Amino acid sequence: MTVLEQPDISRTSIFETLESEVRSYSRSWPAVFETASGSWLRDENGKDYLDFFAGAGALNYGHNNPVLKTALVDYIMNDGITHSLDMHTVAKRELLESFERTILEPRGLDYKVQFPGPTGTNTVEAALKLARKVTGRESIINFTNAFHGMTLGALSVTGNSMKRAGAGVPLVHATPMPFDGYFDGSTEDFHWFSRVLDDSGSGLNRPAAVIVETVQGEGGVNVARPEWLRALADLCTERGILLIVDDVQMGCGRTGPFFSFEAAGITPDIVTLSKSIGGYGLPLALTLFRRELDVWGPGEHNGTFRGNNPAFVTARAAFDHYWSDDRLERDTLRKGERIRQTFMNLATMFDGVSTRGRGLVQGLVFDDPSDAQKVCAFAFEEGLLAETAGPSDEVVKLLPPLTITDDELEYGLNIIAEATAKVCA
Structure with a gap:
């Protein structure tokens, strides 16, 4: 790849003068991107970047995947419905039929499907509301270093103090518990959790639900052991607590199986999906739940953009093409x-x-957080996008497209290895 000149300052000034200071990724990657294909992005000066970020997990099938692009272009050129709220459309029917045939039935899952709105935080909000409506309880158990979204309900079950502080109001009705390995194996996490649930003097209200990520991506690629997840599922079942698995980033094949919880052999009561569920990077989210939990009244949870039909088309194409076999x-x-x-x-x-990691979410962890940030900065200069994660940004987190070729993977790993050697030598 040929490295050309850096972006002209005059071409980036509009972002700095007009766009909010809340922008973040553009500060670490000061390029103006113009095109993308597969595992690569190209900036307006012609420099190519290998993508080990994949839209924070929204591009599991890569940029402008030709299978999905063909389905999308054909649909648009034939004047397919674009916006439909929750009305019936052919695109939605075909999506649901494909999802049932390729995803749910092969796994023995009998979930109802809700379209809550187009983002990950929308599906988390729907899951929390449904759990409270079903049980009549308010409290939710979440975990240390969890990330579930940026709206108030999702923030209340998120661990990151900086993101929580942005709420501007108290975040209530949620109680954090230690995630697997939080005590480095010195303490069994569930001993305290189990005891306070059963102790009338503990002051802990019986929760409506527990929400958990099987792998905490933003939290630093913290991987829950299968046996820990099974113990959590058993605890919830025994005490009548709903189990919500947030599979927004780790679902859609990121850890290998379509659902990240499959390896643990558990069946959550509620599952949240977004990011790559739309296939092409188009906004889409699903909330899945056991049939008997479907107690919603018509319109009780809604959203203007929950009927994103172009995303229905690309999602169906992804199911049919990538998930009809293993x-x-x-x-x-x-x-x-x-x-x-x-x-x-x-x-x-x-x-x-x-x-640490699972499947194609892998983390390189540095005792000195500044080293992780230096590795990512060096990688960017060499034409590779990789982000940091964890409470102190101490982890170089890799989320390449699942469709990345072996040669591309080796190319990127060589850059990471070179960067690590330069920083740590």
Whole structure:
């Protein structure tokens, strides 16, 4: 790849003078991107960047995936419905039929499907509201270092103090518990949780639900063990508490199987999906729940853009093309193992470096958070997009498209290895 000149300052000034200071990714990646294809983006000066970010997990099938693009263009050129709220459309019917056939039935799942609005925080809000409506209880149990979205309900079950502070009001009716490994194995997480649930003197109100990520992406690629997740599911079942799995970032094949909870052998009461569920990076979210939990009244939870038909089309195309067999799942696990091996080698070579992850979400963890930020900065200069995660941004988090080629993966890993050596040597 040829490295050309950096963007002209005059071409970026409009962002700094007119766009809000809330912007973030553009500060770490000061390029003006113009086109993208597969695992690559190109800026307006012709410099190519390999994408190990994939829209924060919204582009599992890559940029402008030709299978999905063809379906979308054909639909638009034939004057397909674009906006429909929750009216019946052919595009929605075909999406639901494909989702049932390729995703739900093969896994023995009998979920109802709700279209809550187009984003991850929309589906989390719907899940929390439904759990409270079903149980008549208010409190939600969440976990340390969790991230579930930026609206008030989702923020109340999010752990990051900076994001919580942005709410500007008290965030209530949620109680954090330690995520798996929070005490580095020195304490069994569930001993305290179980005891306070059963102790009338604990002061903990019986919760409506527990919400959990099987892998905490924004929290630092913290992976919950299958046995921990099974114990959590059993605890919820025994005490009549609903289990919500937030699969917004880790679903749609990111950890290998379509749902990240499959490896644990559990069946959540409620599942939240967004990001890559639309296939093409188009906004879409689903809330899945057991049939007996469908107690909504008509219009009780709604949203103007819950009927994004172009996203229905690309989502269906993704289900039919990528999830009719297990090839993508096996390929994702194989590529994830390749990243893990590279990261383990780096952890062996350099002090203060470790690794964790599942499938194609992998983290390189630095004892000194500034090292992680330096690695990502160096990678950007070399034409690779990778972000940091964790409470102190101490983790280099890799989220490449699931469709990345082996050669592209090796190219990016070489940049990460070179950056780590430069920073840690």
